[in-house]
Amino acid sequence: MTRGRAPFAAVLLLAGAAAAVLAASALQAAPIKGLSQAPLLARAYDLVYDADFAGADAALKQACPPAPAQACAVIDVAARWWRIYLDIDNRRLDAAFMARVNAAIDGGEQWVAREPERAEAWFYLGAAYGSRVQYHARRSEYFAAARDGKRIKTSLEQAIRLDPDLHDAYFGVGLYQYYADIAPTVLKLVRWLLLLPGGDKAEGLAQMRQARNRGTLLTAEAAYQLHLIDLWYEHTPGDALALLDQLRARYPHNPLFVQNAAQVHDIYRSDRPAALAAYRALVDGARGGTLREPVLAETWGHLGAAAQLRAMSEPGRAIDEAQWVIDHTPAMPYGAVALAHLETARAWASTNQREKAVAAYRAAMAAAPPGDPRHVRRDAESALAKLR
Numbered sequence: 139m140t141r142g143r144a145p146f147a148a149v150l151l152l153a154g155a156a157a158a159v160l161a162a163s164a165l166q167a168a169p170i171k172g173l174s175q176a177p178l179l180a181r182a183y184d185l186v187y188d189a190d191f192a193g194a195d196a197a198l199k200q201a202c203p204p205a206p207a208q209a210c211a212v213i214d215v216a217a218r219w220w221r222i223y224l225d226i227d228n229r230r231l232d233a234a235f236m237a238r239v240n241a242a243i244d245g246g247e248q249w250v251a252r253e254p255e256r257a258e259a260w261f262y263l264g265a266a267y268g269s270r271v272q273y274h275a276r277r278s279e280y281f282a283a284a285r286d287g288k289r290i291k292t293s294l295e296q297a298i299r300l301d302p303d304l305h306d307a308y309f310g311v312g313l314y315q316y317y318a319d320i321a322p323t324v325l326k327l328v329r330w331l332l333l334l335p336g337g338d339k340a341e342g343l344a345q346m347r348q349a350r351n352r353g354t355l356l357t358a359e360a361a362y363q364l365h366l367i368d369l370w371y372e373h374t375p376g377d378a379l380a381l382l383d384q385l386r387a388r389y390p391h392n393p394l395f396v397q398n399a400a401q402v403h404d405i406y407r408s409d410r411p412a413a414l415a416a417y418r419a420l421v422d423g424a425r426g427g428t429l430r431e432p433v434l435a436e437t438w439g440h441l442g443a444a445a446q447l448r449a450m451s452e453p454g455r456a457i458d459e460a461q462w463v464i465d466h467t468p469a470m471p472y473g474a475v476a477l478a479h480l481e482t483a484r485a486w487a488s489t490n491q492r493e494k495a496v497a498a499y500r501a502a503m504a505a506a507p508p509g510d511p512r513h514v515r516r517d518a519e520s521a522l523a524k525l526r
Contacts, residue, residue, distance in 0.1 A: 167255040171301035174258060175205035176354045179213060186217045187358040188389040189224070189430040208249050211242040212262045215269045224394060224431055226276060227472035227511040235273065242266040250293075257301035264293030268310055290314075306353040309360050312345025320371055343367075361385055365398070375406040391428065393435035396420050400442055410446050417442035434470040437463055441474065444481040453485040460485070476505035476514040483521065492525055499525075 173179070178201035185194035194217050202210035218235045222228075246263030253259050267290045274283035291314050297307040319339040346367075350360035361381050368378035379402055386395045400416030403409045420439030423429035444459035463478035483498030499518040506514040 169300040170253065170256040170258075171303070172258065173261070173304070173306070173354060174209065175201060179205055179209055180354055182210070182213050183216070183355050183358070184389070186213065186220055187385075187392060189220070189392040189394070191217050191221060206249075206258070206262075208242070208245050208262050209258070211238075211245055212265045212269070215239045215242050215266060219269050219272060222273075223276075225434060225471045227507075227509075228470070229509075232273075232277075236270075239266065239270045239273065243270065246293075255300065257297045257304050257307075260293045260297035260300065261304060261307050264290045264297065264307070264310055267293065287314075305349055306356045307349075308345040309349035309353065309356045309363075312342040312347075312349065313363060315339070315342030315345060316367065317342070358385065358389070369402065369406055375402055378402055378406070391430045393420055393423065393429045393431055393438070396423065396429070396435070397438050397442070404442075404446065410450050414443055414446040414450070417446060431470070433468050437466075437468045437471060437474050441477055441481065444478070444485070448481065448485045448488060451488075453489050456485040457482050473505075473507040473510070473512055473514065476502050476507060476510075477512060479505055480514055480518060483518065487521065487525070496522065496525060 178197070182194050182197035182201055185191075185197055194213070198210045198213060215235070215238050218231065218238055222231050222235060243263070243266045246259070246266045249256075249259040250263055267286045271283045271286045271290060274280070274286065290310050294307045294310045297304050298311070301307075315338050319342065343364075346360050346364055350357050350364060353360065361384060365378040365381035365385075368374045368381065379399060382395055382399045382402065385392075386399070389395065396416055396419055400413045400420070403416060404413035417439045420429065420435045420442070422439075424432035424436035424439065429435045440459045440462045444456045447453070447456035447459060460478040460481040463474055464482070468474050479498050479502035483495050483502055486495035486498055499522050502518045503515050506518075510516075
């Protein structure tokens with residue numbers, strides 16, 4: 139049930155190249171600094187991170203104009219990415235997302251061509267490419283992500299050259315610096331083949347924290363990525379939980395931050411009671427109306443609770459939690475019923491109920507969705523082989 143490596147974090151390792159040579163007229167022109175109508179745009183971004191996508195759409199309609207249309211196009215793309223990211227295994231929104239992000243990139247390229255001296259034009263171009271990089275990375279399309287990654291660092295560094303106080307632009311550059319420095323050997327080889335520069339871990343962390351503490355639009359994204367770095371590489375789960383607590387306080391309706399906290403307690407702190415409490419909070423928040431995407435939240439809550447209860451040697455309660463998912467057949471998350479059958483099978487197996495376990499494993503295989511992104515069939519087949 140753990141989420142994969144963060145899309146930004148996995149690919150911005152590959153991002154960056156020497157900045158393109160600008161036209162002489164652009165070099166001679168006076169830079170145009172700042173982000174136009176930043177408070178209006180920040181409000182829309184906040185609604186995205188609170189999983190209020192309808193509210194974000196309405197806020198964007200009010201913001202543009204007077205804010206630049208390209209800024210709203212980029213935030214719209216971010217909202218569409220978060221819709222996908224909440225149920226990452228489901229590909230039904232992929233085509234519409236790609237159409238919008240490609241249009242946003244085209245619009246950004248046209249803007250920097252018209253106004254190469256405007257810092258925000260370069261910033262929003264980099265942000266548009268960043269959304270497409272996240273998509274390509276999460277769909278394991280790494281060469282496409284690497285090609286886009288070159289443009290991210292180029293665009294954001296140009297924004298910083300034009301406006302050193304554009305703190306949001308330091309976020310993407312900082313991610314590159316961090317991951318380029320700590321990359322494993324195989325990824326450093328890829329970086330070498332692509333002629334990409336190295337990084338600096340300490341500088342990257344400082345730049346990301348600068349964006350988190352002083353930025354206008356990307357403070358939440360910076361905090362989210364920093365919490366993943368704390369978990370995976372800095373090995374400071376307490377710091378990660380503190381960041382998640384801040385995100386949950388600021389965006390109390392987004393179920394993802396509750397789910398992330400549950401996973402931290404489970405995987406990184408081995409605190410199953412705390413993990414169970416967080417999964418129960420997903421169920422309670424969905425039923426009480428305090429969490430958006432209630433079907434998704436409640437289903438992840440039951441699945442997560444089932445796994446924790448089984449690990450805590452309470453198979454009967456675990457089966458009850460999983461059975462709720464089987465009975466309700468929720469549309470979200472993708473493949474939920476197959477995962478519920480798998481949890482049920484594992485619970486029966488833990489009590490040596492072989493026939494019931496075999497039946498549940500077979501039901502999990504039958505319910506596995508197209509693509510089987512959670513490898514339910516593989517895990518069920520492996521478990522069945524051990525029961526023979």
